[in-house]
Amino acid sequence: xxxxxxxxxxxxxxxxxxxxxxxxxxxxxxxxxxxxxxxxxxxxxxxxxxxxxxxxxxxxxxxxxxxxxxxxxxxxxxxxxxxxxxxxxxxxxxxxxxxxxxxxxxxxxxxxxxxxxxxxxxxxxxxxxxxxxxxxxxxxxxxxxxxxxxxxxxxxxxxxxxxxxxxxxxxxxxxxxxxxxxxxxxxxxxxxxxxxxxxxxxxxxxxxxxxxxxxxxxxxxxxxxxxxxxxxxxxxxxxxxxxxxxxxxxxxxxxxxxxxxxxxxxxxxxxxxxxxxxxxxxxxxxxxxxxxxxxxxxxxxxxxxxxxxxxxxxxxxxxxxxxxxxxxxxxxxxxxxxxxxxxxxxxxxxxxxxxxxxxxxxxxxxxxxxxxxxxxxxxxxxxxxxxxxxxxxxxxxxxxxxxxxxxxxxxxxxxxxxxxxxxx
Amino acid sequence: xxxxxxxxxxxxxxxxxxxxxxxxxxxxxxxxxxxxxxxxxxxxxxxxxxxxxxxxxxxxxxxxxxxxxxxxxxxxxxxxxxxx
Numbered sequence: 332x333x334x335x336x337x338x339x340x341x342x343x344x345x346x347x348x349x350x351x352x353x354x355x356x357x358x359x360x361x362x363x364x365x366x367x368x369x370x371x372x373x374x375x376x377x378x379x380x381x382x383x384x385x386x387x388x389x390x391x392x393x394x395x396x397x398x399x400x401x402x403x404x405x406x407x408x409x410x411x412x413x414x415x416x417x418x419x420x421x422x423x424x425x426x427x428x429x430x431x432x433x434x435x436x437x438x439x440x441x442x443x444x445x446x447x448x449x450x451x452x453x454x455x456x457x458x459x460x461x462x463x464x465x466x467x468x469x470x471x472x473x474x475x476x477x478x479x480x481x482x483x484x485x486x487x488x489x490x491x492x493x494x495x496x497x498x499x500x501x502x503x504x505x506x507x508x509x510x511x512x513x514x515x516x517x518x519x520x521x522x523x524x525x526x527x528x529x530x531x532x533x534x535x536x537x538x539x540x541x542x543x544x545x546x547x548x549x550x551x552x553x554x555x556x557x558x559x560x561x562x563x564x565x566x567x568x569x570x571x572x573x574x575x576x577x578x579x580x581x582x583x584x585x586x587x588x589x590x591x592x593x594x595x596x597x598x599x600x601x602x603x604x605x606x607x608x609x610x611x612x613x614x615x616x617x618x619x620x621x622x623x624x625x626x627x628x629x630x631x632x633x634x635x636x637x638x639x640x641x642x643x644x645x646x647x648x649x650x651x652x653x654x655x656x657x658x659x660x661x662x663x664x665x666x667x668x669x670x671x672x673x674x675x676x677x678x679x680x681x682x683x684x685x686x687x688x689x690x691x692x693x694x695x696x697x698x699x700x701x702x703x704x705x706x707x708x709x710x711x712x713x714x715x716x717x718x719x720x721x722x723x724x725x726x727x728x729x730x731x732x733x734x735x736x737x738x739x740x741x742x743x744x745x746x747x748x749x750x751x752x753x754x755x
Numbered sequence: 756x757x758x759x760x761x762x763x764x765x766x767x768x769x770x771x772x773x774x775x776x777x778x779x780x781x782x783x784x785x786x787x788x789x790x791x792x793x794x795x796x797x798x799x800x801x802x803x804x805x806x807x808x809x810x811x812x813x814x815x816x817x818x819x820x821x822x823x824x825x826x827x828x829x830x831x832x833x834x835x836x837x838x839x
Contacts, residue, residue: 487767518828624810630783634782634783637783
């Protein structure tokens with residue numbers, strides 16, 4: 332392959348159609364390097380290069396320099412900060428990797444180099460897997476992955492905390508589920524960047540902020556929607572893992588879709604396969620609660636009615652027993668009274684009889700003293716109108732009426748005139 | 756902070772439901788005094804009403820947490836909004 336070039340004032344442009352007979356040009360070093368760089372970048376498309384890492388070094392600028400080599404050759408490589416910050420871990424010397432990038436020339440030094448955009452470990456499931464396993468092993472050694480550390484979630488959270496992107500699908504999914512199931516739940520969103528440089532630190536910061544918020548959540552969902560391994564990587568990093576492990580409130584981890592298990596899933600109190608599933612776990616089902624409350628309303632009313640009925644029955648039983656007792660008591664008293672009455676009656680009868688006998692005796696005696704005998708013999712007794720016996724002359728005033736008691740009755744009489752002298 | 760205090764004094768739904776379950780169980784046991792039964796019934800009704808009015812809410816209340824620990828309200832989400 333042969334080509335000729337036309338040189339300008341430092342600018343290099345391929346000059347098509349120039350013949351091979353032209354004189355060799357004299358160029359500056361800078362122009363040469365610029366030329367070679369342009370050729371390399373134009374002619375070699377981005378590609379995957381397999382090899383072994385050697386001399387990996389990250390500078391304070393964030394750019395990383397290393398060598399990629401195999402048994403027979405090596406090439407200098409650079410990974411600029413924007414790409415290098417997405418790496419799950421620093422590749423180590425001897426690590427077999429696949430690097431994706433394009434070739435270029437560092438003009439200042441004339442170094443041919445590979446500008447790497449991505450690196451994947453070829454052995455043991457890749458760099459991500461390796462980084463994942465290393466952090467997992469470290470956390471496990473500290474006991475942070477112990478299932479016994481997992482706390483139960485509250486059944487009826489009053490406040491649900493969410494750590495996620497304010498513009499992501501995860502937030503929308505969670506809100507949809509909560510508003511369907513338990514719309515009375517108060518939601519506090521602690522926004523975080525969930526991917527890109529510093530995402531892990533930002534998620535950790537947002538979680539801590541939520542723990543110290545004025546309104547303390549009863550449960551927290553930390554997560555994001557699905558994405559590539561790199562997109563989800565913040566949830567596999569130590570800052571997030573530590574923040575979740577230290578969180579005094581129960582945390583549900585919800586990262587991506589079903590298959591992606593992250594470190595945050597392992598440290599959290601519950602791993603949900605999706606943000607929607609996390610919301611389902613976080614809040615109770617309002618339909619079931621409303622049904623439960625209706626049941627309790629019925630039971631409460633019935634319990635009181637049953638209670639009242641049983642009390643009424645108890646009272647009526649008590650009243651019955653009391654009535655029985657009073658009747659029995661009264662019966663006993665009445666019997667006693669009857670007995671007394673009978674005794675009294677008998678006694679009275681006896682008294683009356685004896686009085687009557689006494690009276691009879693007296694009557695006989697009175698009879699014996701009766702003046703009737705004298706009357707029969709012709710005596711008469713003058714009686715005043717009031718029944719008093721008139722005995723003396725002075726009692727017979729002229730014109731005074733009196734009666735004369737004789738044997739078979741009495742005769743009305745009147746004193747005629749003043750009589751003569753008294754007897755004797 | 757008066758607002759926070761007022762919210763703290765409010766009994767959470769879970770506690771109300773738990774208490775309600777206890778009250779119903781106690782009332783059904785039938786070995787309590789009449790005054791206690793009346794008191795339990797009234798307490799039960801008040802929990803029931805509070806819980807029912809709480810779960811009857813339809814509008815989701817969302818707040819965004821600020822650096823200082825306070826919150827600002829975001830647009831409420833109604834069930835109708837959550838379709839798309």
